[in-house]
Each structure stands twice: as structure tokens, then as C-alpha cells.
Amino acid sequence: MSGKAILALVDGTVYRGEAFGAETTAFGEIIFITSMTGYQEMLTDPSFAGQIVVPTYPLIGNYGINPDDVESAKIQVRGFVLREYCPVPSNRRSEGTLEDYLKEANIPGLSGIDTRSLTRHIRSKGVMMGILTSDLTSGEALHELKQLPDYGDTDFVREVSIANAFEWEGGQKRQTYRYNMVIVDMGLRFNIARILSRLGCRVTVVPCTFSSQEILAMQPDGVVLSPGPGNPALLDYAIENIKGLLGKKPVLGICLGHQLIGRAFGADTFKLKFGHRGANHPVCDLATGKVHITSQNHGYAIDADTLKGGLQVSHINLNDGTIEGLRHSSMPIISIQYHAEGSPGPQDNTYIFDRFLQMVSEVKG
Amino acid sequence: MAGLSKVLVIGSGPIIIGQAAEFDYAGAQACKSLREEGITTVLVNSNPATIMTDEGIADIVYIEPLTVEVVERIIERERPEGLLPTLGGQTGLNLAVELADTGILDKYNVRMLGTPLETIKKAEERSLFKQLILEIGEPIPESVTVNTVGEAREFALSIGLPLIVRPSYTLGGTGGGIVHTMAELEATVENGLASSMSHQVLVERCLLGWKEIEYEVMRDAADNCITICNMENIDPMGVHTGDSIVVAPSQTLTDKEYQMLRSASLKIIRALRIEGGCNIQFALTPGPVVARKWAPDQLNADGSQYYIIEVNPRVSRSSALASKATGYPIARVAAKIAAGKRLDEIPNRVTGKTMAVFEPALDYCVIKIPRWPFDKFAGGDRTLGSQMKATGEVMAIERCFEAGLQKAVRSLEIGRRSLLWEDKSWSDADGHINYPLHANDMRLWALMAALRRKMDPEQLAEQTGIDPWFLHKMSNIVKLEQRLLSEDLNPELLWQAKRLGFSDEQISTLGDMLPDQVRQLRNRWNIKPVYKMVDTCAAEFDAETPYFYSTYEVENEAESLTGSKAVVIGSGPIRIGQGIEFDYCSVHSAWALKEAGYKSIMVNSNPETVSTDFDTSDRLYFEPLDGESVLDILENENSKLLVSAFTPSVLQFGGQTAINLAASLSRNNSPILGSNAEIIDLAEDRRRFEDFLNHQGIPQPPGTGVTTISQGQEVARTLGYPVLVRPSYVLGGRGMEITQNQEELTRYMEQALELDERHPILIDKYFEGKEVEVDAVSDGTDVLIPGIMEHIERTGVHSGDSIAVYPAAGLSKDEANTLVDYTVRTGLALGIKGLMNIQFVIMRGNSGEQSSIYMLEVNPRASRTIPFISKVTGVPMVRIATKVMLGISLREQGYKTGLYGKKALVGVKAPVFSMSKLTGVDTYLSPEMKSTGEVMGIDLTYEAALAKALIAAGLMLPSQGALLFSIADKNKAEALPIIRGFYDLGYQIYATRGTADMIKEHDMDVKAISRKLNEGHPNIVEIIGSGSVVGVVNTVTGGRIPLQDGFHIRRASTERRIPCFTSLDTAGAVLKVLSQGSQSYNVKPLSQYLGS
Ligand SMILES: Nc1ncnc2c1ncn2[C@@H]1O[C@H](COP(=O)(O)OP(=O)(O)O)[C@@H](O)[C@H]1O
Ligand SMILES: Nc1ncnc2c1ncn2[C@@H]1O[C@H](COP(=O)(O)OP(=O)(O)O)[C@@H](O)[C@H]1O
Ligand SMILES: [Mg+2]
């Protein structure tokens, strides 16, 4: 940790601190997340593509970096902004420091700033674009910002999705699988695949560009539409494919997947002021009346007033009443806006996967 | 919940180690919460120094002993539909279980609310608990439950030592411990069986060195579950959570580990079907550095292993801490759940927008440090283990660990000790160091010292079992110390130092300047703290809590409050001599300010208390109570810079802590409400006060201050022995002793002089007489005295340790008049505005001769007896005093000068001790205060009130049995009638040789036993240990080093948990009650006694 670095926001606000990680320049949408643990899972969450992430918890890096707690193959965030970076981690599984981890991926970090005031700023002004740099002056940075495309106009799904389909190896190999699952990777979090294969599924992950024909040709028992980054309104190509699956195969949509199902049926999506990002959001399952604490990471949501085509609300957020889950009145389709796979976050919601497999087995007969 | 209109809430009784103010906080919150639901609450508690026992909290208040008999009578009278057992700590829980087991709840069909009985049993009965945990497939350490020592041995032989012994239904690890030898095992198991309500102990595999992690969990009847907070104990397994330095949230756990334990917590609370909150303790595999020494078998185990240590199915010390650490009001929500509400039906008062069903997100880190009583009990065993020894705790909130740790240390108020402190005796001669690095109350400072001597953090981690993460953080502090020592102070360095929590005082010490200079530099360079909000949601939502902590960052969220306002300085951690009474006073002062139209701003560092509940005052600053942080807060509140507009402070209610701030506040011309710094100094400085009294013609025991031993011997000779010696400016009689002769005096002075060089030693003539105490409030024109309290024990027993009686029946009219006259004159002449407390000794000449009254001391502040006297007289002292300070005269408030009309009732305040927790501490009563809490007995007659006080304090003797007497020669004659009295009541008499001879001479039967431990069997200690006697009367020969066997007698009765009276006056009182039929007392609501 040597030089100084700055974070400049498009509205002209500038925060000064110490550079850590790669000493370079990165721009992206500035968002905050309130989970107190799980920074390695955050860093590797493809839904953060195109974003500079600010954990509200001030002490980050404490337990180092290990080979297992990753949610994708690489670091996905554009930059990481902290109150304090811990250079001497301690944990039995730690194999390196957060700083080296960022350096290797050429991702810049900034530490030593008043992240709470930054969070309050975003909360009141809404999320916005910003630049994290250790080589530009604030003047230059602000000038740069003006030239840059807005987060909401960029399709990040293509960036994060895999090139070729592959079979998930995570789980223990078996002779016989309960079900044949296809996950459409729009920014897959590994834990979804881990859980499905733990539940006895054969899991194949396919690129977001796979057509519905190609997917159906694989004769899946069910299809999971993964979470992913960015604005669902930019993803008509994906929606086309999804339309080809709906009603034909049981479908589970998670986060972005959930939003796309909504759009496929003609609903609108809108951008939340500062998103839902954390591990403590209460969600009510309207079927049981039970409340579950959920892990969330999304900046867009489905507009409840525009729901059409037999979609019904199955879950709602108790903080702001937004839609957290959908089911279809006649077709085998369920979807959730939050992360049943947690990671980081509570493991309370894996019942969603059981519910989906139940649906799958009923269809399969 | 259908048909729930009246609920009985059981309080936790007197403050003892392991059960402190947190239950007043929880109980008060719960009662308010139930009220909101339209439920009538009936509260019973024996502790008068509690907010929960005030009007306005519960609807019907009983201040009565917490016994099955009493509570049955209350139930019979009130017929509540429900009983809330989970708010009164272990006391309330165990009492509820007894009420259920004895069929009383069924008899009056009272429903147990919140947590069902079988759940309590499953959680508390170690064997049932183990069974349940195994059923749900959660890991629990290998163990056996035993009812005999034999079974314990077998287990030890099969799995080997060390092992840990854990009794059922006990508190703070009472009666348990970690044992390394067979002998230890047998002794501990015996003790454990004795202390366990169900005569059962668990003998368990020892997990020393594992991480100890706690989760606070809540569940409602609809099976919605959330975790409020997790906490990581810095001291690993083996040190009681109550004695551990704790950080929240956990710092060294990955999300995987965090969620693993969280999921287990939810599984457990569901299996237990708890409706409300509970605390779950886990042991977790230590990191490699620690495992190397403490858990080698874990080194290459894959994945982290965990074990469930225990569940407390109730609100607890930890839940209070979690509430203050997160802003989430656990007790309040638990009460609503017990009343049938679901988590998603309860609004989150903090955000005002969201519901109670969420998990707080912290954007700061919280450190708790226990406050141990070893500054008073230097002789006690300071090692920490599975049995709790701390009397209180402090909490600090900061944005980084180092700053939080240093802030917490400042809050401890152990002298002005910062992390720089090192004990003189510590040395690292020829490389090897003798710092106490084993678990003990000084370990934190020892670790710092070791790091300063360049010891490797990892090596220290391996040695102590503390995770290296914490030691690296501590070494960051040491590194900055080095910079402050070697570099010139510049804005950048000062900023760094403040960010890491260095106080101005530390910085000045290291930079060789004066603290005020550092403050000036901070002003010049504009380096000031900002205040951030505790909002439960890490700023995700716009919150309304007026709950703030200081930190050195950019943005300040605490705009100075507008309108007229005052700052109430709290009393900090609970310690012997400064207990919950002062929190009681602070809270009432805040309320009184509100009534008078002022905004109240509370400053305190104690997480257990009602005062640090964010809705007690208009604004709460959770901060250390030292000059620096209080001045910073005042600056933050002083919107305008004109002195006239400065925010005033109230210092009278925060005990000595607040009083000690007077000087530095007035130096910074910061206004003080009520008696000002000058008045305070006049009363506190014994020299000046002596002149004052001479001037007033009010007698005081002759005496002077001395600074050399020869001087002292000279003074004592002229005064004549016995003399009372003490350092000046003491609280709770610290370091105070009665010396009978020159060598006792000399020995005392040798030790005491180093106790505190800054102040001289005071030598007073010791008058052995009747001690009385008054609290009074003065407005400068009138002085109101609500009542006079007479002590049962004569002078020489600290006022805090003696039984006090209202009204003082034993005084002649003249004596009472003189007391009033002295009090009124003192109040007016000193110019007291607000409260004062005075203690007198009355020396009676032989009959007829008129007695002389001496003034012992004046405390220019609220005293320990304020809650008691307010409750028994119905005079709300704190409210009156606060209004007086605001300029509303006593007359305007409807009071006048002199003694307030006597009530037709008797109130007795009795002390409660925690000696069974403090091994090695001598228990005899002396001028040094030793009690941790108090109870009150109130009734229409003296005997009944006294009986209730004794019962509630656990000082009452069973109606028959054997008593052991061991009386010092100087008391023998006086003891005779008392012994006779017990003898006539049919008690068998045991006595030590000399005492026995005297008893025989007066032809009573007596069993003589050898006093000396080595002269034949059974000796006294064995007699006591074997349970052959139900009580002990033992007077001390005097001096600091009591006879070893006397010490053993007292300790033995403590371990055996039978009363041991070291003052004949107490024994006499017990005799009086027993001979007058103690059992006939009333059980009535407080209001009815007062009404009568
Ligand atoms: N198996 C064990 N090995 C080592 N230490 C233990 C073990 N069980 C308990 N302890 C220690 O003893 C302390 C007190 O035990 P606990 O059951 O929590 O008593 P209490 O009911 O008084 O809280 C715990 O905080 C822990 O540090
Ligand atoms: N001169 C004296 N003669 C007899 N007893 C005394 C004398 N001074 C103090 N004491 C006893 O010591 C106790 C503590 O003394 P005090 O001055 O009240 O100390 P503290 O400031 O701790 O309350 C008193 O309650 C009283 O019993
Ligand atoms: Mg415990």
C-alpha cells in the first residue's frame, strides 16, 4: 500500500485515500453493499461487472483469500473501495492477501476513506458513475467521466457469460442423476451449480447466447436462468430464447433471470435508486406467510403494476414492498429476485431449489 | 395473544457478579413494550435501585423477596394470566421453573409466556440439552452428566484430563471450572454439585484455545428466525464470555464460517421452540498458529469444526451488549413476541420505516472489555477461567479495531490507565519476561508490553490462544506509539494517532507535552472527532435514532441539538462502590430535564444500562467519561461560540466519575448545573472541608493528612489508636482501614503511599458508634431531608455494606434535631445546589449524658441510597434536584426546609455480596466496601421489613440447626447475649476453643472444635464444609492480615453458601427477627405501603 488514489463521482464529489491493489484507473457505477462478511464472494460475483463496489463494513481483508470461496472464475468488480484494508489476514484457510489478489487481476482498490459518508451520499443522490484512479488528477478524472458511457446503456452479460457450454464438475460424480439441469449463464454464481449438483442434478452450463432450440435439444428436465449484471432492458436476444423455453420446460429464474422472465411476459423493469445489496433483506413468502432473511444484489426490479400473462407475485420485500418472487398460474415457472444460493449471505433459502425440483419431478412425472 | 391482559414479570434481584444492570435494562424495556400492547404488567423485584421498579414502567410494582412463597402470594393476589420468566436473568428463570414444578402456575392457571417450561429445562439441564443437540445432529463436546464424584472420576480415567466441570442452572459459571488434576476434579465437582439447583454437573472435554463465538438469535411463534448479532471473544474458550474481551461483529470468520454458525443457531432455536430471544455460544476451530499448540488435531482437519457450548434461553448480558452494539432492542421485541406478535408485525423503532424482522448490518466495530474488581481486591485470585469475576463492563464503538480498543480502555476508569500502562513489577530481565500473559485481568496490558519489547505477535498468539489478527492490530498501536515517541507531532501524524484512538493524554505523554497542548494543536489543525449514528442498517436507510459515537472521519452526522438542553454525565462501568444506583439517578435526571422542557443528552460507556437505551434521552453519546471526550461532545453541542450559550452539564448523578470531571470542565469554562466545581472541591478536599466544619462549629473526627510514615506515627499517637487511615479522594472506601496500633499503621502506610502518590494519606480518629446517613436536596435557600437512615452495623462497616433502616427509630429527638441542623447548615453554607449525602457517627455517653455527633463526610452528589430513600419516602429526589438545578426552587416544587414527614412504614436496605465468585478475597466487613448489590425489605413493622431484607439478601438463617461461633477476645463479652439468644431458640452451638470456653463458663452446651487447621479433626473448615452448621459468626482480630484460620472460616462458609456474620450487629439483627417470628410479613404493591 503506497500511493494516494482518488474516487471521483460524476456529480463532482471526490474522495481521497490510499491506493491498494493495482495502481491503475477504473470507472464504473458506484454501489454499496451491506454484507459484513464475504468480500471474496463479492469480488467474484459477475453481477458486479461494470461496478465499483463499496462494502459498508469498514474492516476488509481480515481473513485473507482462499481458493474455495469464489463465485466465478475471476474478479468481476471494476474497483474496490474501503474504509480500511487489512494487510495481515488471519484464517485457517487463508492463502494470500486481498491486495495481491486484486493486483494479479489488475483491479484497483482505494482505502482509508469515509465509506459511511459515501454510502449516505449514494443513498440520497442515487447510484452514479465514478472513477477510481491513482494516476489522474481529480480534474482529469471528472473530465474523463463525462466521456464515458452510462452503466445502464451497456450489456455486461455478454462480457461475463462463458464462451462454450460445459458440464459442472464441482459435485461428486455419480452414475445416475436425479435430473438433467441446464443453467443459462448470464453471470452465473457457482453456488447455484454447487447446490443443484449437491441435490443430485447433472448440471450443464450454457452461454447466454444459446438459442432455445439448442437448449431444448439437450433435453433438460429443467432450466435455470442465472443472475447477472446490468440493465435487463438491453437483453432482448436473451428474452427471445427464454420465450422459447417458457411452458416447454420447468424454469427457475434467479435475479436477472427473474427480471427477464418478467419482461418475457411483457412486464416492465425499472432502476432502483440505490439497489438492494446486502445479506439482511427480509422477504415474505406469500405462500407460507413466512419471512426469510435473504442475500440480495440487484439494481433493477420488476414493476408490479405491469405484470401480465399469468405471472403472480409469490414473494415480496418487507422493506420496500418490491417484488421478490414470481410464479406462473399455469406454466411450471418460478423466479426469485434474491439469491437463494446466498454466498455471501444466509443459507435459509435453499428451499427454493427444493421447490423447483419438486416442480421438475411433477412435470417429469 | 388471546385473553392476555395481565402479565407477571420477575426481575433479577440484587446486582451480583454475572447478573448486573442488563436485566434492569431488559425488564424496563419489556414492561414498556407490553404496555404498548395494552397489557397490565405486574413486576416483582427485590432490588430498589432499578428503573423497572419505578412508577411509569410497570403498572403494579412489588419490591419483595424473590422466593416461591412470596411470588405465590403475589400471583394469588393479582391473578395474572401470564408469566414472563425470561427477563430476570438466571434468578427469574430458576424461580419460574420452581413455580412451575411446585404446581403453583397450574393451580392459578398462569401461562408461561415466550419460552415454554420444557424448553427452559432442555436448555438449562445440561443432560437434556446434550440429548436435544444430538437429536438434531449438531456437534457438542464429549461429556457425561454426573451426580456423584465417582462418576466424574470414571469419565476422567476414560478420556483423560484436562476437563471442564459445568453445573446446571447456574450463572456466570458458578461452581464450575477447568481441572487439570484428579484432586481438582473431585473438589470442583463437589462444589459444582453444591451450587447446582438440580444437583447435577456436566463433565466435559476441554476445548481450551478454540475460538469462542456467540450468536444472538430471535424467533417468533410463526417460526420466523433472525440473528441479531454475532460476537467474537478475543480471549479463547476457557475464559467466561463475561470475562472475555469481545468484539462485534466477528473479525476473523469467513462468510462460510459465519453462515455455518448462523445456520446452526437457527436450527437450535427452532428445535428449542423458543419464542423470544436466546444466546448461543459456540467453540470454533482456531487458526493454524493457535492450533499448533492448543488443538494440534485440528491442524490439517479439512473445514472448520464447531461445537455448541451452551444456549441461554432468555435475555442475557450478551443480548444487552448486542442490543447496544447494533441498536436492535432485543428485550423490547422479545416481550412483544411473548405477547403473541410476529417479527414482521413489530416496527423497527430505529429506522421508523422497516420492520423488526431483519438482521442489523454494522458499519463500525464494537469492543467490550469487562471491569474487574481487583483494583479493590488486590489480594484476590486474578486469573480468569470459566467462572465469571467481572462486576461490570464497558463498550466502545469505532470505525476501526485499534481505536475501539483504546476507547474501551479509556472507559474502564482504572485510575487514568491507558494502554501505555505497565506494572512496575514487570520486567524482561535477560530476555525472559515475567508479564502475566496467562488469562488474567492485566493480560491486555501485558500483551502490549510484550509487543513493545518486540515480541512476535504470532508467538504471543500461539502462547495465549488469542487469534493473531488481534495481536497484529495491537502491534499497529505499538508502532504508532514508537512514531509518537520519535517524530515531531505534525497534522498528518496527529490525525493518524487520533484515527487509531490515542487520547490527547497518551499523545502528550509520548510527545512529552501537556494534554491541553495537544488539544490546542488539534484545534489549530482542526483535527476534531465527528459523530456517526448507530442505525442498524449501515446507512442503507435514513434512520431516526439519536444514538451516536465519535470517530475521526470526514462527515459529522450529529448536528448540535437546537433549543435549551443539558448533558447528563453517566457513571460508567459498574464496579464495587459505584453501581446501578447511579445509572438510576442519571436516567431520572434525563427524564426530569425533559419534563422541564429541556433536551437531555446522555453520555455513558456502559452497555448494560437503561441510561444507554437510545430512547431514555433525546440524544445518546456512547463515549468514555473522561475530560477529552466530554469536552469534545460539548464542543459539538455548542452551536454558538459565545460562552453564555454553552451547553451545561449535570455532574451530580454519575457518581465519582462525573464529579471528577468538574475541575476540567470549569477550567474550559464549560457551565455546570447545580453545585459548581468550587463547592465540589470544598466538600471533597478533606483539608478544606475540615476548616469549613471548624468554621461552622460542626464536629468532625479529628485527623489530618500526612505524607511520610514518621508524620503518620506522630499524628496517630496524638489522636490515640484506633485510627482510620485512607488515601484522599477515594470511592467505596478504597484502601481504607482501621489500624489498632503502630505496626498496623506503619504497614498500611508502606503499601498505601504507592497506591497514589498524588494525594496524601488521611488519618482520622476512629469513633466506634452508631452510624446514620442522610440524603438531602438544597436550592440555596431551603434544604429538604426526605429521611434519616440508621445503620444496623456500627461505624467501621462501610455505609454501602451495612444494613440501613428508614425511619431511624433508634434516635432521640435531640439527636435527630442535631442531624437536621447540621445537614441544613452544611448544605446552605457550602452553597449546595442539588443533592448531597452526609454520614454521621453518633457517640453515646453513659446514660443521661448527652451524645455527641460527628460528621464523617459529605458527598456533594447523588449517593448510593437515593433510589432507596426515594422509594421508601415517595420523595422523587432526582427529579426535585434536577429541577432545582434548573432554577425551580424547592418551595415552587412544594417542599420546605427540614425533615420530611415520616411514612408509616419501615424500609430496610441490605447489602448483597458476590464473594463466592471471588476466590482468595476475605469477606469480613470493614470500612472498605465489598458488596456488589442491595435489596430492600419494606413492611409496616421493623421486624417484618428486616426479615424480608435478610431473606432477599440470603442472610436469613433456617429456623433450626447448628451455628458456629468464633469470636475475637475484644468482642467476647458483647457476643455472649447473642449466643445466648440463639441457644435459647434451640440452635446447637459449635465454637472454637477460646469462644467455647467462655460459652461453657456461662453453662450452655457447646461443641468445641479446633481453631487451628492442623490440630486434629474435624477442624472448623471441615465442619463448615461438611454442612454441619447452617451459619457462622466470626469477628476479626483486626488488621489487614487477618489470622489465616479466620480467613479460612469465612471463605469456607462462602464456598458452602451459608451466611457468615463478621459484625455482631448483623448477627444481633438476625437473632431479633428469628425470635420475633420472622415469617409473618406482608406482600403488597409498593404503592400500598406508601399509601398507608
Ligand atoms: N468444553 C469446554 N472447554 C473449554 N472451555 C469451556 C468449555 N465449556 C465452557 N467453557 C468455558 O466456560 C465458560 C462458561 O461456560 P458456560 O456454560 O457458558 O457457563 P455460563 O452458563 O455461566 O455462561 C464459557 O464461556 C467457555 O469459555
Ligand atoms: N472517623 C471515623 N470513625 C469511625 N468510622 C469511620 C470514620 N470515618 C469513616 N468511618 C467508617 O468508614 C466508612 C467509609 O468511610 P467514608 O468516609 O464514608 O468513605 P467513602 O467515601 O468510601 O464512603 C464509613 O461508612 C464509616 O463506617
Ligand atoms: Mg455462557
Ligand SMILES: [Mg+2]
Ligand atoms: Mg461514605
